[in-house]
Amino acid sequence: xxxxxxxxxxxxxxxxxxxxxxxxxxxxxxxxxxxxxxxxxxxxxxxxxxxxxxxxxxxxxxxxxxxxxxxxxxxxxxxxxxxxxxxxxxxxxxxxxxxxxxxxxxxxxxxxxxxxxxxxxxxxxxxxxxxxxxxxxxxxxxxxxxxxxxxxxxxxxxxxxxxxxxxxxxxxxxxxxxxxxxxxxxxxxxxxxxxxxxxxxxxxxxxxxxxxxxxxxxxxxxxxxxxxxxxxxxxxxxxxxxxxxxxxxxxxxxxxxxxxxxxxxxxxxxxxxxxxxxxxxxxxxxxxxxxxxxxxxxxxxxxxxxxxxxxxxxxxxxxxxxxxxxxxxxxxxxxxxxxxxxxxxxxxxxxxxxxxxxxxxxxxxxxxxxxxxxxxxxxxxxxxxxxxxxxxxxxxxxxxxxxxxxxxxxxxxxxxxxxxxxxxxxxxxxxxxxxxxxxxxxxx
Amino acid sequence: xxxxxxxxxxxxxxxxxxxxxxxxxxxxxxxxxxxxxxxxxxxxxxxxxxxxxxxxxxxxxxxxxxxxxxxxxxxxxxxxxxxxxxxxxxxxxxxxxxxxxxxxxxxxxxxxxxxxxxxxxxxxxxxxxxxxxxxxxxxxxxxxxxxxxxxxxxxxxxxxxxxxxxxxxxxxxxxxxxxxxxxxxxxxxxxxxxxxxxxxxxxxxxxxxxxxxxxxxxxxxxxxxxxxxxxxxxxxxxxxxxxxxxxxxxxxxxxxxxxxxxxxxxxxxxxxxxxxxxxxxxxxxxxxxxxxxxxxxxxxxxxxxxxxxxxxxxxxxxxxxxxxxxxxxxxxxxxxxxxxxxxxxxxxxxxxxxxxxxxxxxxxxxxxxxxxxxxxxxxxxxxxxxxxxxxxxxxxxxxxxxxxxxxxxxxxxxxxxxxxxxxxxxxxx
Numbered sequence: 001x002x003x004x005x006x007x008x009x010x011x012x013x014x015x016x017x018x019x020x021x022x023x024x025x026x027x028x029x030x031x032x033x034x035x036x037x038x039x040x041x042x043x044x045x046x047x048x049x050x051x052x053x054x055x056x057x058x059x060x061x062x063x064x065x066x067x068x069x070x071x072x073x074x075x076x077x078x079x080x081x082x083x084x085x086x087x088x089x090x091x092x093x094x095x096x097x098x099x100x101x102x103x104x105x106x107x108x109x110x111x112x113x114x115x116x117x118x119x120x121x122x123x124x125x126x127x128x129x130x131x132x133x134x135x136x137x138x139x140x141x142x143x144x145x146x147x148x149x150x151x152x153x154x155x156x157x158x159x160x161x162x163x164x165x166x167x168x169x170x171x172x173x174x175x176x177x178x179x180x181x182x183x184x185x186x187x188x189x190x191x192x193x194x195x196x197x198x199x200x201x202x203x204x205x206x207x208x209x210x211x212x213x214x215x216x217x218x219x220x221x222x223x224x225x226x227x228x229x230x231x232x233x234x235x236x237x238x239x240x241x242x243x244x245x246x247x248x249x250x251x252x253x254x255x256x257x258x259x260x261x262x263x264x265x266x267x268x269x270x271x272x273x274x275x276x277x278x279x280x281x282x283x284x285x286x287x288x289x290x291x292x293x294x295x296x297x298x299x300x301x302x303x304x305x306x307x308x309x310x311x312x313x314x315x316x317x318x319x320x321x322x323x324x325x326x327x328x329x330x331x332x333x334x335x336x337x338x339x340x341x342x343x344x345x346x347x348x349x350x351x352x353x354x355x356x357x358x359x360x361x362x363x364x365x366x367x368x369x370x371x372x373x374x375x376x377x378x379x380x381x382x383x384x385x386x387x388x389x390x391x392x393x394x395x396x397x398x399x400x401x402x403x404x405x406x407x408x409x410x411x412x413x414x415x416x417x418x419x420x421x422x423x424x425x426x427x428x429x430x431x432x433x434x435x436x437x438x439x440x441x442x443x444x
Numbered sequence: 445x446x447x448x449x450x451x452x453x454x455x456x457x458x459x460x461x462x463x464x465x466x467x468x469x470x471x472x473x474x475x476x477x478x479x480x481x482x483x484x485x486x487x488x489x490x491x492x493x494x495x496x497x498x499x500x501x502x503x504x505x506x507x508x509x510x511x512x513x514x515x516x517x518x519x520x521x522x523x524x525x526x527x528x529x530x531x532x533x534x535x536x537x538x539x540x541x542x543x544x545x546x547x548x549x550x551x552x553x554x555x556x557x558x559x560x561x562x563x564x565x566x567x568x569x570x571x572x573x574x575x576x577x578x579x580x581x582x583x584x585x586x587x588x589x590x591x592x593x594x595x596x597x598x599x600x601x602x603x604x605x606x607x608x609x610x611x612x613x614x615x616x617x618x619x620x621x622x623x624x625x626x627x628x629x630x631x632x633x634x635x636x637x638x639x640x641x642x643x644x645x646x647x648x649x650x651x652x653x654x655x656x657x658x659x660x661x662x663x664x665x666x667x668x669x670x671x672x673x674x675x676x677x678x679x680x681x682x683x684x685x686x687x688x689x690x691x692x693x694x695x696x697x698x699x700x701x702x703x704x705x706x707x708x709x710x711x712x713x714x715x716x717x718x719x720x721x722x723x724x725x726x727x728x729x730x731x732x733x734x735x736x737x738x739x740x741x742x743x744x745x746x747x748x749x750x751x752x753x754x755x756x757x758x759x760x761x762x763x764x765x766x767x768x769x770x771x772x773x774x775x776x777x778x779x780x781x782x783x784x785x786x787x788x789x790x791x792x793x794x795x796x797x798x799x800x801x802x803x804x805x806x807x808x809x810x811x812x813x814x815x816x817x818x819x820x821x822x823x824x825x826x827x828x829x830x831x832x833x834x835x836x837x838x839x840x841x842x843x844x845x846x847x848x849x850x851x852x853x854x855x856x857x858x859x860x861x862x863x864x865x866x867x868x869x870x871x872x873x
Contacts, residue, residue, distance in 0.1 A: 039566035046565050053567045194462055269473040273480060283851035285811035288825065288843065295839040299494045300487045380583040387817055394585060410593045418582045418590075425581035 071099030071412075076106065077405035103409050104416055107400050111416070114236015114391050120164075120228065124239050127161040130154060131246065139431065152177075155250065162243065165229040168219040172212055176204040232310040236391035238420060244310070245379040248317040252378070253371075255318065256325030257364075261355065263326060264333050274326070281323035286381050289316045294388040313385055321378040328370035332363035365439050372432035376425045383421075393417045491840070504845075506836040507532070513831050515822045517738055528832045535827030536849060542744050542823065543810040549749035550809060551802075554756025561761050572757065579754035585815055587751055592743035592819045599624040602730050614724075621724050621731055626738040628724035628731045634662045635718035662717050669713045673706040680705060740821035744813065752809045756802060763798035764790065795868055803861035807854050814850075824849060 027033050041047040075081040081100035088098075104111070113121060134154035137147035156170040180200045188196030235243060262274030281289075293312040301307075336359060344354030364371070386395040397413040400406050461471045495502065507529035514524050519537045522530055561572040579587065600612035602623045614621045621628040684698040724734030767790050775785040816823040817830070825846060833842040 039564065042564060046563075049563075049565050049568050053565075053571050057567075057571070267469055267473050267476075269477050273476070279855075280847075280851060283854035284847045285814040285825075285850060287814045287817065288829065288846055288850060291829065292843055292847075295833075296843055299491045299840060302490055303493050303497055376581070380581075383583045383585045384815075386585075394583075394589065410597060414586060414590050414593070418586050421583055421586070422578070422581045426577060429581070 067097060067099050068415075071101040073101045073105060075100065075102035078103070078407065078409055079405075099412050100409060101412055103400065103406050103412055107396070107406070110396055110400070111237045111393060113239050114396070115234040116230060116236070116239060117228075117234070120230065123161045123164070123227075123230075127158040128242070130161070131158055160227075162235075163230055163232070164227045166216075166220055166224065166226040168216055168223075168225070172215055172219070173208070176207050176212070179207055180204040232308045235310065237393055237396055240310075240385070240390060240392050241379070241382040244314055244317060244382045244385065247314045248321050248378050248382075249375050251314070251318040252321035252325055252374075255322035256371075256374075257329060257360070259322055259326035260329035260333060263330050278323045278326050281320055282327070286317070286320050287384050287387060289320055290384060290388050292316070309388070310390065313388070313390065317378060317381065320381075321374055324374045324377070325371055328367045328374060329363060331370065332365075332367035333359065335366050336362055368432055368436055368439070372428055376428050379424060379428075380421060393420070495840075500837070500840075502840065503838075504841055506832075506838050506841070509836070511832065512835065515827060517741060517822055528828075528836065531832060532824060532828035532845070535822060535824035538821065539810075539813055539816075539823040539825075540853075542741060542748065542813050542816070542821070545745050546748035546752065546809050546813065547806050549745070550752035550756055550805070553749055553753030554805075555760050557753060557757035558760025558764070561757060562764060576754045576757050579751050580758075584747060584751045584812055585818055588743050588747040588815055588818050591747045592739055595626070595739040595742055596624050601625075602726060605726050605731075619721070619723055621726075623731065624739075625730065626736050627742055628734045628736055630721040630723050631733070631735045632719050633722045635720055636716070665717070666710065666713050669709045670706070673709050676705040677702040738821075740816070740819040743819050744816050744821050748809055748812060751812075752805055755805050755808075759798055759801045759805065760794075763794040766797045767793045792868075799861070799865045799868065803858055803865070806861070807857055810853055810857065811850060 024030070028037065040050045072081050072084050075084055078100060081102055085098050109118060109121070113124060116124060131154060134147075134151040137143045137145070137151055153174070156174045160167060160170045180203065183203055184196055184200040187199060191199070259274050259278060262270050263278060265271050265274070290313060293316040294309065297312050298306065340358055340362065341354070344358040347354075349357065383392050383394050386392050386398075391399065394417060397417060400413065401409060461467050508527050510524075511526055511528045511531040512524050513531070515522055515531060515534050517538055518534045519541060520534060522534045557572045557575055560568050561576065563569050563572075599622055602621075602625060604610060604612040605614065605621060605623070612623075619630050680698065680702050684695050688694040722733050724731045724736075771789050771793065772785060775789045780788070813823060814825045817826060820826070828842055828849075829846040833839050836842075
C-alpha cells in the first residue's frame with residue numbers, strides 16, 4: 001500500500017501530500033462588509049432606503065443632540081437660562097438654542113410628589129421601596145414563598161404610609177381578610193366546604209359593615225397611634241400616577257378574572273350581566289367614565305354622602321381596566337382545547353377546583369401579553385385625571401408653565417415626562433416577554 | 445344478573461338547594477339576580493332622591509333650547525342661535541370627522557411601518573422599531589399636547605408670509621399655508637352649483653361652515669357618482685375573473701377599464717358643476733379663503749394617527765409573520781412572481797389574522813378622539829358633554845346621551861367590521 005503510494009507520488013509530482021492551512025474568506029463575503037452588503041445595500045431600493053434613513057437620523061440627531069447635551073442645569077428661571085445661554089454665545093442669529101433642564105431641578109419635588117408635605121417625602125419613598133420589595137416575589141418565583149406574606153400586607157402598609165392617619169383603620173380592615181381566611185381554614189373542615197366558603201365571604205362583610213366603625217372608635221380612644229394624615233388632594237405628579245396605576249392594576253386583575261369567568265359561564269343570568277357590564281364599560285371612553293365619576297357619582301349615592309375624588313377615580317380606572325382584562329382572559333379561556341375542561345370534569349373536580357388547578361393557570365399563561373398591555377394602557381391612562389382637576393405630571397407641566405418663572409417652557413418637561421412613562425411601560429413589556437419565554441412549555 | 449334499580453325516591457330537602465348540583469346553579473343565579481337588582485334599585489332610588497332634593501327633573505327638553513355658544517369648527521351650518529341638539533350634532537360630526545381621518549391615516553402608517561419593520565434592511569427595521577416602541581409606550585395625551593405645541597410654537601406666523609422676501613412660503617405650489625394658527629388648504633367650490641348661490645359667506649361676517657348647506661347637493665351628487673364608479677369597477681373585476689376562469693385568458697386592459705370607470709364619471713361631474721379650487725390668501729393679519737384646518741384638529745388627527753399607527757404596525761407585522769414560510773416557498777415553486785405571491789397567497793391569509801385586532805384599534809381610535817378636550821377641539825364631548833352640561837346643569841341627561849352615542853358608535857363599527865370579518869374568514873367544514 002505504502003509502496004504504491006510512494007510510486008504514484010514519484011510519478012505525479014504535483015499531488016499535494018499535506019493539508020493547506022485554512023484561509024480567511026474574501027472580505028466581501030464575511031465580516032462587517034458582508035453584513036453591510038446584505039443588510040443595508042442588497043438592492044438599489046434598499047440602498048436608497050438606507051441612505052434616506054441615515055440622512056433622517058442625522059437630521060434629527062443634529063437638531064436634538066446639541067440642544068440636549070449643552071442643556072443648562074443650574075438656573076432659577078427661564079430668563080436666567082436664556083442669560084446663561086447668551087453669555088455662552090450659544091444663541092446667535094443661526095446659533096443653536098439649548099435645553100433648560102434647570103426646570104427639572106427646580107420643580108423636581110413637584111413633578112414627583114405634587115403638594116405632598118416636603119418633610120414627609122420619606123413616606124412615599126418608603127412606600128415605593130416596599131411596593132417594589134413586595135412585588136418581587138410575584139414577579140420572580142425563585143424567591144422564597146414566605147415573602148408573599150409581605151406582598152399581602154403591602155397594600156395596607158402602603159396605604160397607611162401614603163395617607164397617614166390612625167394605624168388602626170388599615171389594620172382593622174386587614175383583619176377582615178384574616179377573619180375570612182381563618183373561617184375558611186378552621187371552620188371549613190367542621191361545617192363543610194360549601195358552608196365554610198359562604199361563611200368566609202359573609203362574615204368579613206358583616207364585620208366591615210357593622211363591627212369596623214365601633215371597633216375603630218374604641219381603638220382610637222384607647223391607643224391613639226398614628227402619623228400625620230395627608231389628604232388626597234395633596235398627592236400629585238408621578239406619585240399620583242403611580243398610586244392610581246398600581247391600585248388599578250392590583251384591583252382590576254381579580255375583578256377581570258371574575259368577569260371573564262362570568263362571561264364564559266353557563267349560568268344564564270350571570271353570563272348576561274357580565275356581557276352587558278363588559279360591553280358598556282368598553283364601549284365608552286375612559287374620559288367619559290372619569291367625568292361620570294366626577295359629576296354623577298354623587299347622584300347615585302345616598303344623599304349627603306361624599307367621598308374622595310381620588311378613590312372615585314381609582315374605582316373607575318379599575319372597572320375600566322377590568323373590562324379589558326376580562327376580554328383578554330376570555331380569549332385565553334376560549335383558546336384552551338375542550339379536552340382540558342373535559343379532563344378536569346372527568347377527574348371529579350368541581351368548578352372552582354378545575355378553574356384553579358387546570359383551566360386558569362393555562363388560560364392566564366396564554367393571556368400574559370394581553371394582560372400586560374392592558375396594564376400598560378392603564379398606567380398610560382392615569383394622565384387623563386388631569387381633566388377632572390387632579391395634578392398628574394401633565395397637569396403639573398401646565399401649572400409650571402403658568403408660573404412667570406417658567407412661562408414658555410415646553411420641550412424639557414414633555415421629554416422628561418415622556419421618558420419616565422417610556423421607561424415604566426417599556427420595562428413592563430420587556431418583563432412580559434421574559435415571562436412568556438420562561439413559561440413556554442411547548443417544545444420548539 | 446344485576447338489575448339497575450332507581451335511586452330511592454327522596455323528598456325535596458332545603459339543603460339540596462346548595463348541595464345538589466341540579467339545583468345549585470339555579471340557587472346561585474337567583475341569589476345573584478336578587479343582589480344585582482337590589483343594587484340597581486338602590487342606585488336608582490338614590491338618584492331619584494338626590495334629584496328631588498336638588499329640585500331637578502329628568503327631561504331631555506333642553507336639547508330644543510337655544511345653545512348660545514359658538515363652535516369654531518362646524519361641518520354643517522350652526523350659529524349660537526341654534527339649539528343644543530344641533531350643537532350636539534355638530535360635535536358628533538366633528539368626532540366622526542377626526543375618527544374617520546385618523547382611521548385612514550393610521551391604517552396607511554401602520555401598514556407601511558409594519559411592513560418596513562420586517563424589511564431586510566437593518567437600519568429601516570430599527571428605525572421602525574423606535575417609532576413603534578416610542579409611540580406605544582408614551583401616553584397619547586402627551587403626544588397630542590406635543591404636536592399641538594409644535595404647531596403653535598414651531599410654525600411661522602401668518603405675517604411671516606407677507607412681503608417681497610417672506611420668512612415663510614406656502615408649500616405644495618403655493619396652495620398650502622402652514623402657520624401657527626393652523627393649516628390652510630384649498631377648498632373646492634362649485635360655480636354652477638345645484639343649490640343656486642355658490643359662495644356661502646354668512647351675512648353677519650361669521651365664516652361659513654366647511655360644507656355650506658347650498659353645496660350639499662353637489663357633494664351628494666359627486667359622492668353618488670363616485671360610489672357608482674367603484675361599484676362598476678368591481679363589476680368589471682368580477683367579469684374579468686369569470687372570463688379568466690372560463691377561458692384561462694385574462695381580458696387585456698382590465699386595470700385601465702377599472703380606473704376609467706371610477707375616474708371618468710367623477711371628473712365629468714366635477715367639470716359639469718364647475719368645480720374650482722379656492723386658494724387661501726393672505727389678507728390683513730390672517731389667511732382667508734380655502735379650508736382652515738385648526739391646530740386642534742391637526743394635533744388630534746396626527747397624534748391619533750401616529751399613536752394608533754404604531755399599534756396597527758405591530759398587528760400587521762404579527763399578521764404577516766403568522767403566514768408560514770412554506771406558503772411563500774410553495775407559491776415560488778408554482779412559478780408565481782413576487783407580486784402575485786403577496787396578493788394571492790400571503791395577504792389573504794395575513795388579513796384573517798389582522799382584521800379582528802384592527803377593528804378594536806379603530807374602536808380605540810374613535811374612543812380616544814375624546815381626548816380632543818386637551819386641545820380644545822369641539823367634539824361631541826366638548827359640546828354635548830361639556831358646554832351644554834355646564835350651561836343647562838343637565839349632567840345626568842347629557843352624560844347619558846354622550847355614553848349612548850359612544851356605545852352605539854362602538855357597537856355599529858364592530859358590527860360592520862364583524863360582517864366583513866365573517867366574509868374573509870376561513871370557511872371551515
